[in-house]
Amino acid sequence: MAVRRLAASDVQPSEFAFSAKNVTWAKAQIAKFPEGRQASAVIPLLWRAQEQSGGWVPQKAIEHVADMLGMAYIRVLEVATFYTMFNLEPVGRYHVQLCGTTPCVLRGAEDLKKVCHKRIGGQFHVTPDGKFSWVEVECLGACVNAPMVQINYDFYEDLTADSLEDLLDQFSAGAEPKPGPQIDRQFSAPVGGPTTLTSFNTKGGTKKQAATPKPPLGEGTK
Amino acid sequence: MTKVIIDGNEHDLPPELTLLQACEAAGAEIPRFCFHERLSIAGNCRMCLIEVKGGPPKPIASCAQNLRDLRPGPNGELPVMFTKSPMVKKAREGVMEFLLINHPLDCPICDQGGECDLQDQAMAYGVDSSRFQENKRAVEDKYLGALVKTSMNRCIQCTRCVRFAAEVAGVPEMGATGRGEDMEITTYLEKALTSELQGNLVDLCPVGALTSKPYAFAARPWELSKTESIDVMDALGSAIRIDARGREVMRILPRVNEDVNEEWISDKTRHVVDGLGTQRLDQPYVRENGRMRPASWAEAFDAISAKVKASTPNRMGAIAGDLCAVEDMFALKELMTRLGTANIDARQDGSAIDPKWGRASYLFNATVAGIDKADALLIIGSNPRHEAPVLNARIRKRWRAGKFPIGVIGNRADLTYPFDYLGAGADSLSKLAGSDSDFTKAFKAAERPMVIVGSSVFTGKDGAALASAAAKAATDFGAIKDGWNGFSVLQSAASRVGALDIGFVPGEGGLSATEMTAYGTLDVLFLLGADEIEVANGAFVVYIGTHGDRGAHRADVILPGAAYPEKSGIYVNTEGRVQMAKRASFPPGDAREDWAIIRALSDHLNKRLPYDSLAQLRRTIFVAYPHLARLDQIEAGQPGDINKLASLGGALGKTPFRSSVENFYFTNPIARASAVMAECASLASGGAALTAAE
Numbered sequence: 019m020a021v022r023r024l025a026a027s028d029v030q031p032s033e034f035a036f037s038a039k040n041v042t043w044a045k046a047q048i049a050k051f052p053e054g055r056q057a058s059a060v061i062p063l064l065w066r067a068q069e070q071s072g073g074w075v076p077q078k079a080i081e082h083v084a085d086m087l088g089m090a091y092i093r094v095l096e097v098a099t100f101y102t103m104f105n106l107e108p109v110g111r112y113h114v115q116l117c118g119t120t121p122c123v124l125r126g127a128e129d130l131k132k133v134c135h136k137r138i139g140g141q142f143h144v145t146p147d148g149k150f151s152w153v154e155v156e157c158l159g160a161c162v163n164a165p166m167v168q169i170n171y172d173f174y175e176d177l178t179a180d181s182l183e184d185l186l187d188q189f190s191a192g193a194e195p196k197p198g199p200q201i202d203r204q205f206s207a208p209v210g211g212p213t214t215l216t217s218f219n220t221k222g223g224t225k226k227q228a229a230t231p232k233p234p235l236g237e238g239t240k
Numbered sequence: 241m242t243k244v245i246i247d248g249n250e251h252d253l254p255p256e257l258t259l260l261q262a263c264e265a266a267g268a269e270i271p272r273f274c275f276h277e278r279l280s281i282a283g284n285c286r287m288c289l290i291e292v293k294g295g296p297p298k299p300i301a302s303c304a305q306n307l308r309d310l311r312p313g314p315n316g317e318l319p320v321m322f323t324k325s326p327m328v329k330k331a332r333e334g335v336m337e338f339l340l341i342n343h344p345l346d347c348p349i350c351d352q353g354g355e356c357d358l359q360d361q362a363m364a365y366g367v368d369s370s371r372f373q374e375n376k377r378a379v380e381d382k383y384l385g386a387l388v389k390t391s392m393n394r395c396i397q398c399t400r401c402v403r404f405a406a407e408v409a410g411v412p413e414m415g416a417t418g419r420g421e422d423m424e425i426t427t428y429l430e431k432a433l434t435s436e437l438q439g440n441l442v443d444l445c446p447v448g449a450l451t452s453k454p455y456a457f458a459a460r461p462w463e464l465s466k467t468e469s470i471d472v473m474d475a476l477g478s479a480i481r482i483d484a485r486g487r488e489v490m491r492i493l494p495r496v497n498e499d500v501n502e503e504w505i506s507d508k509t510r511h512v513v514d515g516l517g518t519q520r521l522d523q524p525y526v527r528e529n530g531r532m533r534p535a536s537w538a539e540a541f542d543a544i545s546a547k548v549k550a551s552t553p554n555r556m557g558a559i560a561g562d563l564c565a566v567e568d569m570f571a572l573k574e575l576m577t578r579l580g581t582a583n584i585d586a587r588q589d590g591s592a593i594d595p596k597w598g599r600a601s602y603l604f605n606a607t608v609a610g611i612d613k614a615d616a617l618l619i620i621g622s623n624p625r626h627e628a629p630v631l632n633a634r635i636r637k638r639w640r641a642g643k644f645p646i647g648v649i650g651n652r653a654d655l656t657y658p659f660d661y662l663g664a665g666a667d668s669l670s671k672l673a674g675s676d677s678d679f680t681k682a683f684k685a686a687e688r689p690m691v692i693v694g695s696s697v698f699t700g701k702d703g704a705a706l707a708s709a710a711a712k713a714a715t716d717f718g719a720i721k722d723g724w725n726g727f728s729v730l731q732s733a734a735s736r737v738g739a740l741d742i743g744f745v746p747g748e749g750g751l752s753a754t755e756m757t758a759y760g761t762l763d764v765l766f767l768l769g770a771d772e773i774e775v776a777n778g779a780f781v782v783y784i785g786t787h788g789d790r791g792a793h794r795a796d797v798i799l800p801g802a803a804y805p806e807k808s809g810i811y812v813n814t815e816g817r818v819q820m821a822k823r824a825s826f827p828p829g830d831a832r833e834d835w836a837i838i839r840a841l842s843d844h845l846n847k848r849l850p851y852d853s854l855a856q857l858r859r860t861i862f863v864a865y866p867h868l869a870r871l872d873q874i875e876a877g878q879p880g881d882i883n884k885l886a887s888l889g890g891a892l893g894k895t896p897f898r899s900s901v902e903n904f905y906f907t908n909p910i911a912r913a914s915a916v917m918a919e920c921a922s923l924a925s926g927g928a929a930l931t932a933a934e
Contacts, residue, residue: 021422024429077429090406092415092428099417 022099024077025107031071034078036086040066044086056087060097063087064104073113073170074105102155110144110151112189115168119157122165129179130165137186149190162206163199172197242307245320259302259310259321260288268323271332271361273339273446274398275303278502279407285339285398287361289331294319299331329365336365342377342421343447344393351389352448354461358396379424385432386919387439387507388450395425395449401441408504409435410636410656425449432923436629436904439510443494443503452491454511454916459483459490467824468495470811471509472563472734472804473908475695476608476628477813478505482805482824489516489805489825499609500813506629507920508904508911515914519788521800522829532798537830540797541844544764547780547796548579548845551763557583557756560744561769561785562733562908565809565821566868568801568834569735569744570861571849572768575838578847582747583756586739588773589900590754591695592703593729595740600877601707601885602740603816605725606690607874611638614726616686618717619659620669620710621650621897622694626904627732628814632656645682650694650897664896666702669709673716689719690726695736696900705890712886720879727882731814732900732907738812742865767791768834769801771909784837786827789909799841800831803910807833808854810861810868817874818867 024030036044044063051058060083067079075098084094098104105113116134118127134152137145144151152167160166163175167182174185176199188195203209242255246266253262258281260270273285283304290302294310294317302321310319322328340362347353379392397416402425405414411434413427427433433441442452464483471478471492478501481493492513494505524540525532535543548556558576560569569586576584587593593602606614611634624632632655638644639657646659649668660679662668672680683689691714697706711727719726731737739745746752756762759776767775769785775794783795786803805824812818827833832840835857842849851857861868867875905921906912 021424022418090412090415090428092413092417092426095428096415096417100419 022102022106024080024095025074029108031076031078034067034071034076034082036067036082037070040070048087057089057093060087060089060094061101064094064098068104072111073109074107105142105153107142108144108151109142110138111149112151112169112186114138114150114152114186115155115158116152117156117158117160117164117166117168118154119161121157121161125164126178127165130167130177130182133179133182133186137183150186160206163203175199176201176203242310243318244307244310245318247321247323250318253307255306255308257307259290259292259300259305259307262307263290263302263321263323270302270323271365272303273357273361273396274400276400276403276444279400279403279444282399282403285396286335287332287339287365289328289335291322291325291327291331292319293317293321299327332365333367336362337367337371339396340366340370341372342393343396344376346394350391350394350448351451351456352394352445356448357446377421382424382426383430383432384427384441384450385438386916386923387453387511388433388441389453389456391449391451392424393449394447396447397423397425398446399425400444400446401425401450404441404444405433405435405438407640408440408633408637409437410633411435414441434924436506436508436625437504437633439507440494440504452511454514455491459485464490465824467805467822469805469824470819470821471505472811472821473506473508473512473911474628475731475734475736475814476500476631477734477811477817477819478509478630479819480505480509484805484825487825487828489513499607500815500817501630502634504630504633508629508907508917511916511920512911512914514916515787515910515912516803516805518915519909519913520803520828520831521786521788521792521798522827522831523800524830525795525798527796532795537799537840540799541841543797544782544841545845547764553580554583554749555761555763556581556765557585557751557762558766558768559588559753559756559770559773560584560586560735560739561588561767561771561791562735563804563910564735564739564769564834565804565807565811566735566738566742566861567809567854567857568768568838569739570742570864571835571838571842571851571857572766573742573744574849575842575845575847576766578842578849579845582750583762584744584750585746585753585756586735586744588733588753588770589695589699590703590752591698592707593695593698593740594704595743595745597707597885598878598881599741599816599875600725600727600879600881601711602729602731602737603877604692604728604730604814605877605879605882606728607815608634610728611635611690612641614638614686614688614690615644616683616689617644617646617692618662618672618683618689618713619646619648619650619655619692620694620713621697621706621899622692622730623651623653623655623899623901624692624730625653625655626899626901627694627730629904631730645679645686647679647683651899653899665894666706666709666892666897667894669706669713670892672713683717686717688724688726689714689717690728691717691719693727693729694897694900695730695732696898699900700893700895702891702893702895704888705892708885708888708890709892711882715883715886720882725877725879725882729814734811734813737814737816738810738868741812741816741868742861767795769909784834785909786831787909787913789912791909799837800827800829801834801837802827802831806831810858810871812868815874816877818869818871820871 047059047062063083068075080094084091138150138152141153166175181200241252251266270288272288274282283301288302289299292300382390402414406412467482471480479495479497483491496503524535526535526543636657647662648659649662693710714727757775762779765779767783771789771791781795782797783791784799806827808823905917911917
């Protein structure tokens with residue numbers, strides 16, 4: 019993580035205001051907190067502001083949220099710069115957050131990084147078509163399915179350099195690829211189907227235990 | 241009370257004390273960076289670690305835990321604290337090592353050197369070499385305005401500045417952005433601070449991250465002679481320490497005086513220093529053919545005595561300014577009496593305030609410390625933030641403590657705390673008692689209501705009637721009762737209460753300041769540092785003062801006097817507290833102490849005043865006004881005087897109230913001569929900084 023500053027003034031929009039729908043939503047959020055504690059709503063509001071501005075928080079959004087909550091601007095800036103989930107610079111339509119923590123690195127996150135560098139460029143660089151940007155983040159908590167990336171709201175797991183390229187191609191073409199593991203696997207269940215409790219019959223009763231021996235440790239991921 | 245054992249001795253201490261305070265009460269010294277008595281507790285520097293039995297089994301940040309949090313042992317043993325055990329020492333050495341990892345080794349070029357908490361504590365807990373091989377972190381310096389210079393590499397993120405700005409100063413402009421190693425202290429997008437108390441950030445900073453911009457690289461603390469004195473920039477009379485090198489005043493710092501300024505001073509108090517060295521009058525001048533010519537003292541006195549001889553007593557007069565010491569005014573008053581005139585006045589603003597109403601009518605009767613006890617406040621015609629910023633911080637402190645309704649009649653300004661705005665002028669004041677607003681109800685129900693009346697209320701044609709109306713409001717709302725006098729006049733001139741105490745107002749048949757300065761009323765007018773008043777053409781003006789300001793420009797004879805750090809003098813603050821300012825340096829060139837000038841002049845006019853030394857003069861004053869001898873004490877006013885004042889009545893005008901301070905940074909000749917104050921004023925009015933951001 020590096021020093022986080024607001025984006026340069028030439029990319030900052032000149033104004034920001036919540037849309038009518040978001041204003042209603044924001045008021046409901048603020049109303050959740052007792053009188054005098056409106057500042058507690060700062061994170062939800064900043065998040066909604068980030069969504070409305072296309073994935074990042076402009077300076078005017080910070081000021082708008084501060085005014086709405088009766089907070090000093092610096093207090094909201096403190097929150098926005100503290101949490102890395104708030105992007106302070108413009109991002110692409112598809113913002114790739116690439117997990118670069120140990121399990122993912124052991125499983126090939128470095129290759130994914132190369133793909134990002136090749137396809138998108140440096141971190142927080144937005145492609146000329148405005149579609150992609152990427153950033154390396156700390157553990158996203160899907161180590162079982164390492165390596166993985168988060169693109170906007172969804173996790174794309176069990177990636178290889180090829181499958182990430184394929185993903186980016188699909189996004190680029192306007193398709194919506196299926197989130198989750200990109201290999202034959204249900205969530206974080208063993209690859210290729212269940213290896214335990216295979217005798218369990220959902221219709222009741224127990225199937226006879228399969229005669230195949232248990233696979234040795236680690237084989238399930240192949 | 242809670243019994244604890246601290247370093248082997250049993251102590252019985254109040255349970256609400258923090259462990260740090262308890263250890264201090266027991267005589268142990270606890271190092272700290274983030275903890276400050278007057279700020280909220282952050283607990284982030286970890287320097288105050290101690291060992292505790294009866295608490296969690298680890299080193300405890302003693303600032304962040306109360307005595308009542310400790311538990312007795314299984315057999316009812318008392319909690320035990322160690323402040324000097326090997327574990328404590330090791331823990332603190334560890335903390336210090338972490339702090340020093342990223343702290344630059346630039347003490348030789350750091351302005352904090354010699355008075356740096358980190359430097360001092362590193363002597364006790366630091367190690368002589370670093371085990372850290374990597375690069376130190378580098379932080380960009382921030383622009384915080386004209387007064388605070390930053391060197392953010394040195395910041396140890398104690399957040400004292402952030403807490404001070406938000407809590408005491410009431411301008412939540414500072415904050416810590418980012419996190420972890422990348423945490424940085426800054427204002428929002430590096431805008432200049434807007435507080436009148438920002439100079440205190442420099443005192444609070446335990447390292448050299450925030451230092452004084454005007455004082456940058458000017459002097460080292462050990463080469464300064466330190467004089468404890470009293471501030472005259474406002475009527476609060478804050479306790480200050482004047483640091484001088486040779487005869488040059490280098491800086492002014494606050495001293496602790498719990499009853500007045502706690503430990504804060506305003507920016508004007510602190511940074512007016514450069515004004516003491518510019519625009520100074522360092523020799524007498526006499527006007528010849530319309531131009532001022534440098535002259536000797538004898539020539540100047542001759543010119544005055546010629547004019548005095550040619551005049552008659554009732555066509556002579558004297559006006560005392562806002563920064564005069566009691567001694568100077570007393571000597572001038574005696575001289576004028578000997579010249580046979582009753583034309584004396586210290587109320588340049590045309591105030592109707594009159595000593596014959598009684599002393600309570602012009603004092604801040606509730607006292608500054610009394611603000612803490614008050615439970616409701618009505619401010620009439622005053623902007624305390626500009627008239628006395630430190631007092632305003634005290635009001636804010638009381639407001640922060642809760643249950644303190646505040647109402648304002650007068651100018652609607654940002655006072656750093658919320659208030660009910662009740663109107664602009666006298667009609668709102670007279671309607672107040674009859675209204676049933678929330679504030680009026682709360683004010684009526686208050687046990688110790690307080691009414692702060694700005695000094696500007698007494699100016700203007702209906703000044704006396706307004707004073708009476710304000711007093712009536714105070715009595716109507718029960719602000720005058722046994723053991724509580726809430727009628728508090730906030731004076732804006734340091735000399736005013738002293739002048740009223742010694743009766744420096746027109747005597748029988750005498751003319752007021754407004755009348756004296758009108759065209760054609762006087763032949764000879766003495767101005768004792770009076771710069772806030774326009775003198776009409778015609779009169780021969782003798783200006784005794786320090787700076788080439790308005791008074792000096794109008795003068796026909798200039799007698800150079802001593803500014804407040806250059807003389808010893810008695811000042812009475814707005815509470816009526818008698819305080820003595822001490823001399824820290826000497827007047828420049830031929831300039832002399834004001835009372836000595838008046839004494840010499842009296843000799844020249846054959847009206848010799850009977851004192852040859854300051855001590856003799858003071859003895860005379862103390863005989864005439866015994867209360868002035870009781871330094872640092874308040875001779876309380878008679879509450880009955882306020883009832884009398886309330887019954888005076890009179891027709892009220894319709895003009896809205898205004899603050900007596902139009903521009904906080906330009907209220908007196910010293911401040912107007914200061915380039916730093918000019919820059920602050922420019923920033924405050926939204927102008928660009930005169931020096932570029934660093």
